Amino acid sequence: MAASLFSVISRFLEEYTNTTPNKLKLVDAYLLYILLTGAFQFLYCLLVGTFPFNSFLSGFISCVGSFILAVCLRIQINPHNKGDFLTVSPERAFADFLFANTVLHLVVVNFIG
Amino acid sequence: MSISPWILPSCLLSSLVLSGLVLGAHALTPSHHLAASDVARLEAVLSQSFTDLQSAYYSIVGLNKLGVSVADTDEACRFLQSNVDPTSIASLFYAAEASQSLSGCEIPVSNETRDFLLAAVSEDSTISQIHNSVSTLSSLGLPLASQEVVSALTSRITKEDNVYAITLALQTAAHLSQQADLSGILEEIEDLAARLDDLGGVYLQFEEGLEATALFVTAAYALSDHVDMEPPLKEDQVIQLVNSIFSKKSWDSLSEAFSVACAAAALSNNRFHVPVIVSALGPATVSHRQPLLQLQVTNVLCDPLTSASVVVESASSVTTKSAILNQSPFSLRDGIFELNFMNSQPASGYYQFAVAVTGDSRLVANHIELKVKVSTEVVISNMDLSVVDKDQSIGTKTTRVDYPSKAKNSFVADSHQNFAMSFQLVDVNTGVELTPHQTFVRLHNQKTGQEVVFVAEPDSKNLYKFELDTAERKSEFDSISGTYALYLIVGDATLENPILWNVADVVLKFLDEEAPATVQTKTLYVPKPEIKHLFREPEKRPPTVVSNTFTALVLSPFLLLLILWIKLGANISNFSFSPSCILFHVGHAAMLGLMYVYWTHLNMFQTLKYLAILGSFTFLAGNRMLAQKAVKRYLRLSTCNKLTSKKGCNLPQGTG
Numbered sequence: 071m072a073a074s075l076f077s078v079i080s081r082f083l084e085e086y087t088n089t090t091p092n093k094l095k096l097v098d099a100y101l102l103y104i105l106l107t108g109a110f111q112f113l114y115c116l117l118v119g120t121f122p123f124n125s126f127l128s129g130f131i132s133c134v135g136s137f138i139l140a141v142c143l144r145i146q147i148n149p150h151n152k153g154d155f156l157t158v159s160p161e162r163a164f165a166d167f168l169f170a171n172t173v174l175h176l177v178v179v180n181f182i183g
Numbered sequence: 184m185s186i187s188p189w190i191l192p193s194c195l196l197s198s199l200v201l202s203g204l205v206l207g208a209h210a211l212t213p214s215h216h217l218a219a220s221d222v223a224r225l226e227a228v229l230s231q232s233f234t235d236l237q238s239a240y241y242s243i244v245g246l247n248k249l250g251v252s253v254a255d256t257d258e259a260c261r262f263l264q265s266n267v268d269p270t271s272i273a274s275l276f277y278a279a280e281a282s283q284s285l286s287g288c289e290i291p292v293s294n295e296t297r298d299f300l301l302a303a304v305s306e307d308s309t310i311s312q313i314h315n316s317v318s319t320l321s322s323l324g325l326p327l328a329s330q331e332v333v334s335a336l337t338s339r340i341t342k343e344d345n346v347y348a349i350t351l352a353l354q355t356a357a358h359l360s361q362q363a364d365l366s367g368i369l370e371e372i373e374d375l376a377a378r379l380d381d382l383g384g385v386y387l388q389f390e391e392g393l394e395a396t397a398l399f400v401t402a403a404y405a406l407s408d409h410v411d412m413e414p415p416l417k418e419d420q421v422i423q424l425v426n427s428i429f430s431k432k433s434w435d436s437l438s439e440a441f442s443v444a445c446a447a448a449a450l451s452n453n454r455f456h457v458p459v460i461v462s463a464l465g466p467a468t469v470s471h472r473q474p475l476l477q478l479q480v481t482n483v484l485c486d487p488l489t490s491a492s493v494v495v496e497s498a499s500s501v502t503t504k505s506a507i508l509n510q511s512p513f514s515l516r517d518g519i520f521e522l523n524f525m526n527s528q529p530a531s532g533y534y535q536f537a538v539a540v541t542g543d544s545r546l547v548a549n550h551i552e553l554k555v556k557v558s559t560e561v562v563i564s565n566m567d568l569s570v571v572d573k574d575q576s577i578g579t580k581t582t583r584v585d586y587p588s589k590a591k592n593s594f595v596a597d598s599h600q601n602f603a604m605s606f607q608l609v610d611v612n613t614g615v616e617l618t619p620h621q622t623f624v625r626l627h628n629q630k631t632g633q634e635v636v637f638v639a640e641p642d643s644k645n646l647y648k649f650e651l652d653t654a655e656r657k658s659e660f661d662s663i664s665g666t667y668a669l670y671l672i673v674g675d676a677t678l679e680n681p682i683l684w685n686v687a688d689v690v691l692k693f694l695d696e697e698a699p700a701t702v703q704t705k706t707l708y709v710p711k712p713e714i715k716h717l718f719r720e721p722e723k724r725p726p727t728v729v730s731n732t733f734t735a736l737v738l739s740p741f742l743l744l745l746i747l748w749i750k751l752g753a754n755i756s757n758f759s760f761s762p763s764c765i766l767f768h769v770g771h772a773a774m775l776g777l778m779y780v781y782w783t784h785l786n787m788f789q790t791l792k793y794l795a796i797l798g799s800f801t802f803l804a805g806n807r808m809l810a811q812k813a814v815k816r817y818l819r820l821s822t823c824n825k826l827t828s829k830k831g832c833n834l835p836q837g838t839g
């Protein structure tokens with residue numbers, strides 16, 4: 071069982087490294103960063119406590135929101151999905167990503183206290 | 184057929200009116216009057232030695248009104264004769280009036296003076312001058328023309344409309360001949376009475392004050408008596424006037440005292456209204472020792488109305504509302520009206536008396552309500568003390584104690600036993616059982632000074648019972664065992680002999696372990712311990728080491744990101760140095776900086792303002808930059824499409 075799991079994972083990683091365009095790999099690295107940041111924040115909250123709660127919430131929501139926006143960006147600039155996004159060019163997707171992030175971070179900074 | 188529907192409502196209406204009249208018949212009685220001491224004080228004020236003619240007039244005439252004569256009449260007469268000034272009407276008036284009050288005193292008046300006085304009666308003189316001259320002429324017995332006076336007064340009244348002037352006009356009219364037409368002036372009484380102020384339904388007086396009110400009363404009754412017509416004052420108004428005039432018991436000036444004396448004389452001796460003052464002599468209490476209810480029935484000058492007959496219309500008990508007396512007369516003895524109430528054998532308590540004073544049609548306020556107390560003496564009978572076992576297995580041994588002795592042995596009660604007491608309170612004279620307001624049992628610990636008071640309550644047969652459950656009541660005693668002196672306290676408003684009786688000594692035994700070490704005096708009135716306000720505790724923070732560690736941990740993925748990006752070969756070399764690109768990056772960096780500044784310094788409104796500026800700038804620059812990038816990409820794509828085999832085609836893998 072473990073052997074098949076291991077082979078699946080290694081196959082997946084191989085495919086990923088070979089077939090994914092560089093642009094998407096950059097975005098994936100960003101996604102990994104956001105994920106780890108969020109995970110560490112959650113770990114702190116579990117270990118030490120929720121004080122101050124608003125700060126924890128805003129930090130966590132920032133991570134979650136940024137992750138979601140980055141995923142949206144990735145979907146939109148993926149050449150495979152070009153057929154679904156005929157009206158949205160990669161530049162447009164990036165501009166949308168920037169704008170949405172600005173709004174998100176405005177709210178996050180407001181709530182962080 | 185058509186009449187019948189109207190009969191019922193009219194019947195109802197008339198019955199309502201009748202009941203209203205019956206209810207309204209409860210008249211006002213004087214709440215303020217002169218007592219004998221006040222009358223004496225008034226006489227003393229008026230008996231001061233004269234300083235001038237006016238004060239002599241006030242004193243002599245005032246004392247005459249009170250029925251008292253001046254100390255030395257000859258001396259007074261000489262004073263008048265020597266001080267009179269024939270050129271002043273006022274002076275003549277004072278002298279003439281005063282001399283009339285003194286017997287055998289004459290003021291000689293010359294013809295010139297008489298002419299001078301007659302000339303003063305005209306429309307050009309003030310009412311005061313007319314009054315003075317008319318009074319002088321009348322006192323000296325000189326003739327005067329009444330009709331001329333009436334016309335002069337009538338024309339002057341229209342010009343001088345104040346209270347004092349019209350009062351003087353009324354007083355003047357009382358000296359005139361009865362044949363003259365005084366009806367016009369008589370109407371002024373009613374007009375003036377309408378100007379009186381009703382204060383709370385108790386007082387009726389002019390806003391000018393006591394003197395004006397008193398002088399008005401004097402003048403009104405003088406004129407009314409003169410023309411033999413009842414003054415237009417209702418009985419309640421008369422009583423309110425009495426309250427106003429006699430509420431002041433010490434007078435500011437001689438003229439005020441004089442006016443009060445005149446009013447008192449007028450109200451006690453006129454043809455129409457004589458207010459009656461009824462008051463009990465001392466407290467209105469009767470008992471077996473003092474069975475007579477004594478009433479003082481006087482006029483406003485404190486002269487007893489010996490010709491009147493005083494009758495108790497009804498006397499009923501306040502609590503049971505049963506009538507005790509009906510139409511019983513008072514008997515007169517030495518100016519006091521007496522009634523032996525104890526002959527009717529009333530039970531002790533309060534009784535409402537309705538007393539009527541009759542015999543003279545002029546009497547006003549002659550129905551009075553009086554509350555009379557009947558008091559008695561109480562005796563305690565059948566005082567039985569016993570100690571009862573709680574489980575009732577051992578028979579009780581009762582000890583009979585007689586008042587005022589004390590029980591010989593002390594009673595012992597511990598937590599298994601109850602101490603019981605029963606007794607009866609009986610009226611000494613009638614043998615009826617009483618339930619006084621205060622029946623207390625007091626236990627006093629002589630050693631510690633503790634005192635506990637209980638209430639003894641009567642059962643349905645008026646037998647008082649008191650039971651002390653030692654175990655149940657230990658909190659009141661603070662569980663302190665010892666000898667307690669037992670007192671019985673009996674008191675009531677209708678008892679003449681309140682009782683404080685040390686009945687016995689009771690030894691109470693509580694369980695020792697519950698007793699406090701020292702007896703704490705109840706500290707009720709010492710400062711209480713200070714309450715310290717507890718501020719909200721700040722939340723517990725983790726140690727700085729932990730916080731710092733986790734801060735570093737949370738920031739560490741950023742390093743990882745940079746490493747990954749470098750490893751992936753992020754294309755920084757393609758960075759075009761076009762102005763829009765630089766501006767875009769600068770603007771974007773500024774927006775991120777604004778976020779930080781927002782966190783530290785600004786509020787939302789300021790931030791939105793700056794963000795709007797920076798954002799629009801960044802947007803324009805970014806738009807330019809991205810458009811340029813898009814054009815570049817498109818060009819590259821089309822070139823690559825044309826030259827598929829060219830090496831410089833930098834197509835990303837997997838693109839279609």
